[in-house]
Amino acid sequence: MAILLPVKRAFLIYESPSLNEALSRIEEAFVEQRTVLIVGRCWVEYRGRASSKLKPGERIVIVKEDGSLLVHRCRGYEPVNWQPPGCFFKTHMNDNSLTVKAIRRSPRETVIIYFDQIYLLSTFKLIDEGEFSIYASEEDIQKAILLNPSIIEDGFTPIEYEKKVESGFVDVYGVDKEGRMVVIEIKRRTVGKDAVLQLARYIESIKTSAGREVRGILAAPQISGEARDLLTSLGLSFKRVDPKKCSEMFRKVKDKKISDFLQAEEV
Template sequence: MQDSEHIIICENPSINDVIAKLNEAFNERRTTIIVGSCRVDYHGRASSKLEYGERIVIIKEDGSVLVHRSKGYEPVNWQPSGCVLQALKDNDELIIKATKRNPSETVTIFFDRVYLLSIFKLIDEGKFSLYASEEDMQRAILIEPTLIEEGFKPIDYERKVEPGFIDIYGVDKNGRMVVVEIKRRTANKEAVLQLAKYVEYLRKDLSREVRGILAAPDISREANHLLLSLKLEFRRVDPKKCFKILKKNRVRKITDFFK
């Protein structure tokens, strides 16, 4: 729980005050929220310029930086975790520099007004669990291979071959090799091409027949056309149904399967 000493909330703080508190926050790896009027420069893989306006800036304890406008999911400027932070004063403005290597990038935020500065030591050990992801579908198919077809026997998953990673491969009831590409959304042309890439490679490499099956909740018309012309197959698989299968088999872990 937050002690009062772990919380700083300042309304309309002076620039000098903000700078002092920020540098302390950076040192002690606190999470910081700044609301105020600012402009932002970015230089790195591209360059950008954002003119003055009122925004929310979040600086996290791992050094990630987010500049949020009043609309939209995405930050207008940002820096991923691991950047070096610096707060300084120039021309009566608060300047926050966030610098990163690899790729070498800099975000510089110029505040001419700060309405709110707040600094926290956030304690967050809560576990995050995601269900009905592609990984869930993969695990469900390994547990219940009839989701693909009767007689399908998986041999391995996430297998690295020359062009990339094969989601699942195995053999069908007639002993033919089967490559399965899984998508958790409506499969598009790209997904078909991905599958085709693996099938093509394995056909050449093994000099034997290889079936390619795209497993997804749906497939777009164009993707289906492409799929058929490439003599690949589609199998409708529902991510939620996969999740239900996993719930039934909760104890078994993915790695147990092949032991």
Template sequence: MSRHTIALESPTPERAVEILRKSILGSRTSIIVGRCIVKYRGRAESFLGEGDRVIILKPDGSLLVHKASKREPVNWNPPGSIHRVYLKEGKVIVESIRRRPRETIFIELSEVYFVGSFKLIDEECIMITGTEKDVVDIIFRSPEVIEKGFKPLYREMSTKYGKIDIFGVDEKGRAVVIEVKRRKADLSSVSQLLRYVESVRESTNSPVRGILVAPDCSASARLFLKSHNLEFRKVMFK
């Protein structure tokens, strides 16, 4: 396979399966456009009737099924899922299996309009320019700047000690309090974060994480963070 691309229009099911298997083995990103049904089975089950969709299989195990509208995929599995592609009664089947919790997405393609396999080279991460408030906006748009699975919920959340820049939840559903500093963070930045975290801890009875986001952090601030189990996230600013 060439590095860049294998793109096939209206492949036979056999050829589609062959391309997709090689793509998965070769840690490539696969794109399928076709007419399909999608079954999801986790604790519940869902069924999406036949329609044309774009399916993306990423080499990290994520799977996305996109309709022709909306930002969100109509179905998906997270990174770490296992992809299987095979023929069943002459149709291409794409299966994505998440282990824990067990969740399976089963896609049966009645027609494949297109299959592509791409080796995508990408080492870059986002650089941000702006005031602290602006940076908060960016984190809302690109939560992966903080970490995988982070969901920002409120900005400027009032507490008795002042306003929290970002309040959100992590992948495991734990509350996350974020304080953003445009400059090198110091002891007073950590104190501020700690006040917010403690205020949220008081009002909930659940675990609360605190993350200080800044381009850099002084050594004493780092120690102070560590002693209170708070986290530091270096975010690159231009």
């Protein structure tokens, strides 16, 4: 027989709680793996890969159910201090301040937050099964090229994707209408010299092992002037692709696997 226990209200909100009151509510929330949201005056110490100190001020602090931590100042997209998921937390009162300590195991790191005033404390469990989908990634471009190789040039035939070479993976590899080997490096945004060097390295590695001519094509929406100079001097080429159009193209056949797109056999 089922016993109905009293259901704890989902959203707990405390306005300007005392530090002792806040301590109790936060500890409860940690036990129950509730998300904790605090707006208050605090100072922060971080020790780990680097170290940092943040002097007192009013901030927004979030501890999520997965053990991630965010400390946000009044400005900026990025948190001033944080920890990725997986931390465990300790709390205690100390000289008129409430301490929340986030501890990470590997790498060993700690973030310690000292509150001397809390304006808002809220703890809750977020119910969120909503699907997240994103378009116009590098993978979408890759699929579009495999699906419609003429994006690169007439007569291009892809043979493999994510092909392992000595120094890493080639995004797409195939042959042109003259039968020459073609290696394609894909970037979803303006490419700089790094991408050119990366492609050059792949070409070098393949030339050495295959012992024949290899064409290198950088497929991206844009290329910087200096990168183009370098590209040209290395005998490589650039093909403009529009990530959005690629993404739209791919969306029509999104049920297909990448491997279905390959129509030619290895040469």
